[in-house]
Amino acid sequence: MAADTRDEPADSGFGHISRTKDVSFRLLALAATLVGIVSLAALLLNVAVDAVGWLDWQFLTNPPHPDPFQAGFLPAIVGSIAIMLVIALVTFPLGVGAAIYLEEYAGDGYLTKFIQLNIANLAGVPSVVYGLLGLGLFVGLFSIGYGSVLAAAFTIALLILPIVIISAQEAIRSVPDSQRQASYGMGATKWQTIRNVVLPRAMPGIMTGTILALGRAIGETAPLIMIAAPTTVFGLPNGPFSKVSAMPLQIYNWASYPQTEFQYGVVAAGVVTLLVVLLTINSIAIVIRNRYQQRT
Amino acid sequence: MSQPDFSHDDIRTARGTAFRYLFLLCALLSILTTVGIILTLLIDAVDFFAQVSPVEFLTGTEWNPTHDPVSFGVLPLISGTLVITIGSAMVALPIGLLTAIYLSEYASDRQRAYLKPALEVLAGVPTVVYGYFALVYVTPALDTFLPLSTFNALSASIMVGIMIIPMVSSISEDAMSAVPDSLRQASYGLGATKFTVSTSVVVPAALSGIFSSFILALSRAIGETMIVAIAAGQTPRMVDLTDPAGMFLNSIQPMTSAMVQIGTGDIVGQGEAYKSLFAVGLTLFVITFVMNLISEFVASRYREVYR
Numbered sequence: 313m314a315a316d317t318r319d320e321p322a323d324s325g326f327g328h329i330s331r332t333k334d335v336s337f338r339l340l341a342l343a344a345t346l347v348g349i350v351s352l353a354a355l356l357l358n359v360a361v362d363a364v365g366w367l368d369w370q371f372l373t374n375p376p377h378p379d380p381f382q383a384g385f386l387p388a389i390v391g392s393i394a395i396m397l398v399i400a401l402v403t404f405p406l407g408v409g410a411a412i413y414l415e416e417y418a419g420d421g422y423l424t425k426f427i428q429l430n431i432a433n434l435a436g437v438p439s440v441v442y443g444l445l446g447l448g449l450f451v452g453l454f455s456i457g458y459g460s461v462l463a464a465a466f467t468i469a470l471l472i473l474p475i476v477i478i479s480a481q482e483a484i485r486s487v488p489d490s491q492r493q494a495s496y497g498m499g500a501t502k503w504q505t506i507r508n509v510v511l512p513r514a515m516p517g518i519m520t521g522t523i524l525a526l527g528r529a530i531g532e533t534a535p536l537i538m539i540a541a542p543t544t545v546f547g548l549p550n551g552p553f554s555k556v557s558a559m560p561l562q563i564y565n566w567a568s569y570p571q572t573e574f575q576y577g578v579v580a581a582g583v584v585t586l587l588v589v590l591l592t593i594n595s596i597a598i599v600i601r602n603r604y605q606q607r608t
Numbered sequence: 609m610s611q612p613d614f615s616h617d618d619i620r621t622a623r624g625t626a627f628r629y630l631f632l633l634c635a636l637l638s639i640l641t642t643v644g645i646i647l648t649l650l651i652d653a654v655d656f657f658a659q660v661s662p663v664e665f666l667t668g669t670e671w672n673p674t675h676d677p678v679s680f681g682v683l684p685l686i687s688g689t690l691v692i693t694i695g696s697a698m699v700a701l702p703i704g705l706l707t708a709i710y711l712s713e714y715a716s717d718r719q720r721a722y723l724k725p726a727l728e729v730l731a732g733v734p735t736v737v738y739g740y741f742a743l744v745y746v747t748p749a750l751d752t753f754l755p756l757s758t759f760n761a762l763s764a765s766i767m768v769g770i771m772i773i774p775m776v777s778s779i780s781e782d783a784m785s786a787v788p789d790s791l792r793q794a795s796y797g798l799g800a801t802k803f804t805v806s807t808s809v810v811v812p813a814a815l816s817g818i819f820s821s822f823i824l825a826l827s828r829a830i831g832e833t834m835i836v837a838i839a840a841g842q843t844p845r846m847v848d849l850t851d852p853a854g855m856f857l858n859s860i861q862p863m864t865s866a867m868v869q870i871g872t873g874d875i876v877g878q879g880e881a882y883k884s885l886f887a888v889g890l891t892l893f894v895i896t897f898v899m900n901l902i903s904e905f906v907a908s909r910y911r912e913v914y915r
Contacts, residue, residue: 334803338714344706345715348773349726352733355741409634417628418635429904431638436824436900437893438831440864441645443871444889448648470641477638503624531734534833534864537871538885560736560834567740567838575744583737590734 356587362580371581375546376562380573385582387545388562391461392530392589394549395558398465399472399529404522406469407476408511411518414477415484416506435474442471443538451539459541461549461556467535472525479521483514516604523597527590533560559586649893652886659880665887671844671861673870673881680884682891684844688761688860689830691847692840695765695856696772696829701822703769704776705811708818711777712784713806724778731774739838742767747839759841759859767835772825779824779907783817784810820907827899831892833864842869863892 374384410431418424446467450456456463487510495505536558537543543565545557563586566579657665660680668681707727711720742763750756750763787810795805811818841859844866848855861869870885 331801334801337803337806338710341706341710341714344703345710345723345727345777347703348707348730348770349723351770352730355745358745359741406634406637409631410638413628413631413635417631427635427638430642432904433897433900434638434641436827436896436903437645438833438864438896440831440833440867441649441889441893441896444867444886445641445645445648448652448886449644452648473641474638501621501624503621503627506627527732531732531736533734533736534837534868537868540871543872560734563740564736564834564838567736567743579740579744583740586734586737590732594732 359580359583362576363584366577366581367584371578372585376544380571380578383566383574383578385559385562385585387548388557388559388582389585389589390548391545391556392558392560394461394556395465395468396526396530398461398552399469400522400526402466402469403473403476403525407473407522408480408518410473410477411480411484412506412510415481416502416510431474431477435478438534439471439532440534440538442467443535445470446535446539457553457555459536459539459555460553462552463539464536464541464556464558467539468529468532471532471535472529475525475528476522479525480514480518483517483521484510486517487513516600520597520601523593523600527593527597530558530590530593531560531586533558533564536561537564559589645893649886649890652883653890656880656883656887659883660887669846671866673866673884674873678880680880680887682863682888684846685861685863685866685888686891687847688836688840688844688865689862691761691855691860692765692768692832692836692862693826693829695761696769696832697822697826699766699769700772700776700825700829704773704821704825705780705818707773707777708780708784708821709806709811712781713802713810727774727777730770731772733771735771735832735834736838738767738771739764739835742835742839755857757841757858759839759843760857761840761860762856764836764840765856767839768829768832771832771835772828775825775828776821779821780814780818783814783821786817787813816906816909820903823899823903823906827896827903830899831864831896833868836862837865837868840865842866863888867892 370382371384372389373386374382375387376385377383414424414427418427446463450463450466451458456466491509491513492505495509496502500508541561542555542557543561545555549556559582563579563582566574566582569575665680665682667683668679669683670679670681671684672679711723715723743759746763746766747756747758747760754762756762791809791813792805795809800808840862842861842865843859844861845858867885867888870881873881
């Protein structure tokens with residue numbers, strides 16, 4: 313960025329003018345930059361230490377149990393994965409479709425500006441409000457059922473859709489215009505150009521954005537509470553309409569138990585599991601991004 | 609697109625036209641979502657206001673939706689939200705601004721390549737995890753030297769503050785990077801140090817972007833749910849401005865936390881308490897919507913200045 317050109321002359325030329333103030337401000341700014349990262353690292357270290365001895369095979373394969381030593385996470389893990397799969401199926405085509413329209417078809421008219429502003433605003437609506445939308449729309453109007461897999465997935469899909477659209481738009485925008493023109497020059501239609509030229513080039517970016525959005529979806533809790541998803545489920549979901557819990561909901565439930573075995577053991581194991589899944593999802597996104605960045 | 613458009617699907621293929629409208633439909637879904645949010649909130653909120661007068665709702669100082677005698681004054685919830693917002697702002701705004709200055713003015717490209725993704729992790733941690741951290745690690749740690757309640761506004765504010773740091777720092781940094789280098793060079797030419805350049809030239813020039821990031825971050829703090837639901841408790845109380853310490857050391861209840869409490873309760877169906885969920889949701893939506901619009905407006909103004 314801009315910093316390269318100005319560093320050397322400034323520092324070498326004015327080294328003696330109130331140097332103390334300059335240096336201390338630099339250190340203060342650096343300390344501020346690190347404060348969030350360091351405190352998060354400290355908290356993660358705490359939770360990792362507490363999870364030792366609790367995060368074992370039995371924890372990952374058992375259903376929840378009032379006895380902390382037998383409590384397990386399996387229904388919540390499977391529930392989260394089921395919800396995520398449906399979310400991916402819904403948001404990917406809708407998000408990419410909207411992004412294609414906005415980048416390739418739409419003009420600069422008021423409708424486009426309005427849609428764009430609307431998407432930016434939707435990205436800032438509190439997740440608990442999306443929960444009320446899901447309650448009114450999917451549970452109330454369409455009667456999909458309180459806390460079912462589909463109601464949960466559709467609600468969170470609407471919540472992350474703006475993020476998917478915005479990142480897909482950026483990916484499509486980064487495809488050079490010369491490639492589109494070359495395709496038109498060969499006599500291709502607009503749809504052929506989009507399908508054969510734009511989408512293949514933009515796909516790594518679209519995938520990265522969608523996967524990162526799914527990572528956000530897996531941590532969402534408040535919307536699930538609003539659509540009355542149960543905080544504890546003892547069996548695995550066996551269909552799109554069966555009641556489902558999710559990892560963050562189960563953690564929320566356990567965190568309210570007073571016993572220290574839950575507070576500093578079982579919940580810590582749940583938090584570590586959730587973070588490991590989240591980290592895996594995000595690493596996949598980063599791998600995709602790096603792999604395709606090198607080629608271009 | 610600035611170049612001439614050589615595409616020609618509309619005249620050639622019906623298929624091209626069909627896809628065009630299919631994609632338009634996807635884009636219009638976002639508008640439908642907004643309409644859906646407003647309608648779902650309004651329909652039930654209107655039902656609620658038929659039973660509880662809006663004046664009583666907006667000016668009442670007692671929130672007690674479940675136990676007789678019920679009362680639906682939203683002010684204690686708004687003041688709880690205010691406490692969390694002020695608390696998290698005191699954490700996130702100075703730290704986020706200093707972080708942005710460091711990233712934009714001091715950090716080398718190499719440092720920036722590590723620091724920016726590391727900061728983004730802060731916003732990516734699920735909020736239920738932050739809530740758990742606040743309850744189980746931060747509160748006991750602070751309790752050793754402060755007279756804290758088990759549930760308190762202070763730990764929740766600190767965690768919300770840490771969560772929104774990246775929102776302040778990344779938008780502010782964008783605004784600072786957009787400040788033309790000639791302004792910095794002019795200042796260096798007058799003999800200014802980097803400290804003076806950062807604080808007296810770059811920050812004032814990027815002020816609208818910085819404000820925009822502040823508003824957006826505060827809007828996030830207002831809507832944040834799980835951290836406050838887990839760590840701040842469920843005691844709706846009015847802000848006592850004469851006792852700022854007590855305000856943070858004790859349990860409070862923001863709007864979002866009240867919504868979770870009703871949502872997890874067994875109140876399903878048509879009761880007033882259930883309907884009040886939508887009235888509080890509408891209040892929350894209106895507040896954050898207005899703040900997001902202001903942030904968008906302020907940000908779009910600075911974009912035009914330097915281009």
